[in-house]
Amino acid sequence: MRLAWAGVPESLMALLMCRPEYFGIEYEINPWMHVAVEVDHERAVAEWEELHRAYAGLGQEIALVTPVDGLPDMVFTANAAVLWRRHAVLSRFQHAERAGEESHWRRALTGLGFEVHEVAPDISFEGAGDALFVGDHLFQAWGFRTDEAAHAEVARVLDVESTSLQLIDPRFYHLDTCFCPLDDSTALVAPGAFAPESLDLVRARIPRLIEVSVDVAAGFACNAMPFGDRVVSSTAAEALRSPLASAGFDIVCVPMDEFMKSGGGVRCLSLPLDLAVS
Ligand code: ARG
Numbered sequence: 577m578r579l580a581w582a583g584v585p586e587s588l589m590a591l592l593m594c595r596p597e598y599f600g601i602e603y604e605i606n607p608w609m610h611v612a613v614e615v616d617h618e619r620a621v622a623e624w625e626e627l628h629r630a631y632a633g634l635g636q637e638i639a640l641v642t643p644v645d646g647l648p649d650m651v652f653t654a655n656a657a658v659l660w661r662r663h664a665v666l667s668r669f670q671h672a673e674r675a676g677e678e679s680h681w682r683r684a685l686t687g688l689g690f691e692v693h694e695v696a697p698d699i700s701f702e703g704a705g706d707a708l709f710v711g712d713h714l715f716q717a718w719g720f721r722t723d724e725a726a727h728a729e730v731a732r733v734l735d736v737e738s739t740s741l742q743l744i745d746p747r748f749y750h751l752d753t754c755f756c757p758l759d760d761s762t763a764l765v766a767p768g769a770f771a772p773e774s775l776d777l778v779r780a781r782i783p784r785l786i787e788v789s790v791d792v793a794a795g796f797a798c799n800a801m802p803f804g805d806r807v808v809s810s811t812a813a814e815a816l817r818s819p820l821a822s823a824g825f826d827i828v829c830v831p832m833d834e835f836m837k838s839g840g841g842v843r844c845l846s847l848p849l850d851l852a853v854s
Pocket residue numbers: 605606609649652654655674704705706750752753838839840841843844
């Protein structure tokens with residue numbers, strides 16, 4: 577069944593984004609956020625626009641969700657849900673500060689033609705921030721935002737196989753801050769962010785890993801979006817230009833300084849919508 581989203585050619589991947597109209601640091605729910613550090617709003621808008629342009633330049637369609645006053649983190653669309661075919665498992669945010677986003681994500685995803693599911697009420701789950709596919713295998717993380725108990729539920733609802741990974745460094749509190757699948761056999765990974773047994777699971781499943789130091793990953797270099805042989809990431813990913821080139825990928829870097837103040841980068845600002853038939 578085609579998704580009910582008119583005008584988008586079947587072959588196109590599309591992304592869900594949200595303009596940073598109300599973006600700011602109004603609370604502290606990860607180690608990057610400091611209410612005392614002001615966001616330069618104009619710069620944030622310019623960075624977001626540059627990312628939007630980079631995506632358009634790569635031929636991507638962008639769907640926009642309407643930003644909501646009082647929900648400053650809604651700009652991070654990766655946390656809306658995890659999507660697979662026409663199904664969405666909606667986030668249930670660990671922090672009350674973001675819980676107000678859930679009904680907006682539900683409405684937006686329903687409007688895009690997704691069947692929206694939820695995890696049990698007492699479980700926290702933070703969407704594509706903690707759940708990333710390599711081919712049809714789902715990697716899910718626990719340790720900071722998503723409860724380990726969510727993993728089996730998500731895998732069951734989506735009817736996919738899943739591997740659970742434990743995150744151990746609070747700077748890398750979502751999986752997409754330290755792990756980025758680039759194709760079915762290649763991923764960026766910051767080994768220092770994972771419990772050793774979890775890293776073994778990643779190594780066992782993904783033949784080609786491009787290892788990223790925690791220092792480079794702390795510039796949100798792993799928080800990237802791949803499109804074929806192109807990878808869009810933050811300027812910190814310049815450090816990965818040569819290993820990426822050796823693996824056949826070219827990088828497009830966009831400054832993300834203002835969003836990093838909130839603990840986010842390129843990937844957090846983007847939710848890939850799977851428009852393929854299911
Ligand atoms: N300030 C946001 C939070 O702490 C940042 C979310 C980043 N999103 C992501 N997918 N890593 O929830």
